[in-house]
Amino acid sequence: MPSMCSHRSWRLFLVGVAGMAAGVGCAAEPAGWQADPALQEELAKKKVAWVFREQDVAPYTLPDPLVCADGSRIASAAEWESKGRPQTLELFSRYVYGRTPPVPSEVRFEILENKGDAMEGKATLKRVRITSIDSGKSFAFEAAVLVPNDRPGKVPAFLLINNRPVTSADPTRQTRDPFWSAEEIIGRGYAAAVFRTNDVDADKNDQALRAQGVRGVWPGAADDGWATIGAWAWGASRVMDYLVSDPSIDGTKVAVVGHSRGGKTALWAGAQDTRFSLVVSNDSGCGGAALSRRRFGETIAAINKGFPYWFCGDFKQFNDREEQLPIDQHQLIALIAPRAVYVASADGDFWADQRGEFLAAVHAGPVYRLYGLSGLTGQSMPPLERPIFGDRLAYHIRRGGHGLTLYDWERFMDFAAKVWGR
Ligand code: GTR
Numbered sequence: 307m308p309s310m311c312s313h314r315s316w317r318l319f320l321v322g323v324a325g326m327a328a329g330v331g332c333a334a335e336p337a338g339w340q341a342d343p344a345l346q347e348e349l350a351k352k353k354v355a356w357v358f359r360e361q362d363v364a365p366y367t368l369p370d371p372l373v374c375a376d377g378s379r380i381a382s383a384a385e386w387e388s389k390g391r392p393q394t395l396e397l398f399s400r401y402v403y404g405r406t407p408p409v410p411s412e413v414r415f416e417i418l419e420n421k422g423d424a425m426e427g428k429a430t431l432k433r434v435r436i437t438s439i440d441s442g443k444s445f446a447f448e449a450a451v452l453v454p455n456d457r458p459g460k461v462p463a464f465l466l467i468n469n470r471p472v473t474s475a476d477p478t479r480q481t482r483d484p485f486w487s488a489e490e491i492i493g494r495g496y497a498a499a500v501f502r503t504n505d506v507d508a509d510k511n512d513q514a515l516r517a518q519g520v521r522g523v524w525p526g527a528a529d530d531g532w533a534t535i536g537a538w539a540w541g542a543s544r545v546m547d548y549l550v551s552d553p554s555i556d557g558t559k560v561a562v563v564g565h566s567r568g569g570k571t572a573l574w575a576g577a578q579d580t581r582f583s584l585v586v587s588n589d590s591g592c593g594g595a596a597l598s599r600r601r602f603g604e605t606i607a608a609i610n611k612g613f614p615y616w617f618c619g620d621f622k623q624f625n626d627r628e629e630q631l632p633i634d635q636h637q638l639i640a641l642i643a644p645r646a647v648y649v650a651s652a653d654g655d656f657w658a659d660q661r662g663e664f665l666a667a668v669h670a671g672p673v674y675r676l677y678g679l680s681g682l683t684g685q686s687m688p689p690l691e692r693p694i695f696g697d698r699l700a701y702h703i704r705r706g707g708h709g710l711t712l713y714d715w716e717r718f719m720d721f722a723a724k725v726w727g728r
Pocket of ligand 1: 566
């Protein structure tokens with residue numbers, strides 16, 4: 307790959323940051339997917355400020371996920387868990403997503419509806435109100451779960467973080483959208499759970515709406531307090547609280563799935579909450595799976611301008627200064643090890659930096675290898691619609707543009723069957 311990264315040593319510039327520096331090597335030249343040059347030229351002409359061609363990616367070096375703040379090197383899974391992982395998690399909390407408040411002291415579930423003949427009798431629909439209580443305050447939102455009727459015992463579940471209108475993931479199935487391919491999920495014998503991001507924290511830069519969400523109840527500090535993506539990830543964990551309590555769900559086999567801003571959220575939820583056994587990031591791009599240092603498509607400056615409420619206040623320090631971030635997004639994936647991660651991209655989705663998403667999964671590999679897992683290291687980017695399934699890391703790039711499609715869901719379920727041994 308042309309000019310993917312340099313081999314100069316990477317240094318920390320931000321005074322006082324406990325960084326985990328030292329460059330990691332570049333991936334091999336990819337033989338598979340190549341961007342359509344005509345499409346790239348067209349994009350480059352439209353938005354000249356952004357990089358949409360591989361030859362325009364400036365040299366960069368990634369932080370080594372195995373090098374600690376004190377310069378020591380993590381050599382075992384035990385050291386990663388006691389030292390490397392907590393330090394890495396702290397850096398993402400401090401500088402990117404903000405600090406999540408402690409788990410609420412109490413979480414209550416109220417079944418609002420229990421409909422045994424949903425989906426033409428194929429599933430049971432439960433609508434649940436989840437109330438979190440802490441320090442004399444509370445916050446409630448709803449989730450829905452469809453459970454297959456023809457499977458005795460506990461079933462694994464896919465939890466979708468729905469960042470789109472309710473019609474994109476309609477629990478009543480009056481509207482059917484492949485964005486939530488619930489019929490196919492049920493057909494494979496899995497439960498399909500969902501909640502809406504807007505019910506937890508408004509996806510709008512609006513203080514009045516903010517006050518109605520969870521951050522209105524438990525606000526965060528201006529510099530490193532939790533922001534909207536952190537709030538949505540918290541929401542996914544509260545739905546997980548419910549799922550592990552539901553006797554029809556196998557709480558050891560729950561996948562959290564998100565598309566785009568929901569994909570950024572799924573990765574952050576999975577990084578923090580080790581109960582998710584599989585994390586699916588679809589077209590998640592900047593602040594999700596894509597490597598920030600490539601500055602390809604959406605950059606930190608662009609995302610902070612367009613969505614100033616998604617990330618913590620101090621993330622703005624890194625606008626146009628990606629190399630000063632003490633971490634990059636491959637380390638977000640590494641935080642999920644040894645659990646499974648599926649990263650998916652779309653051919654036309656240059657804004658999300660398809661190659662940057664793939665490379666982040668590859669460069670999470672050293673942490674997976676501490677656990678005796680192979681990762682995706684050594685793999686080239688695959689051709690279109692030729693998924694690669696490693697032992698715990700998977701990747702595909704499909705035809706078409708930004709979106710969550712039935713093709714994506716089918717592949718996520720194929721990989722889940724491998725990971726869950728079904
Ligand atoms: C875009 C944003 C992306 C992505 C996307 C989406 O406008 O720039 O980071 O999150 O929205 O969520 O569909």
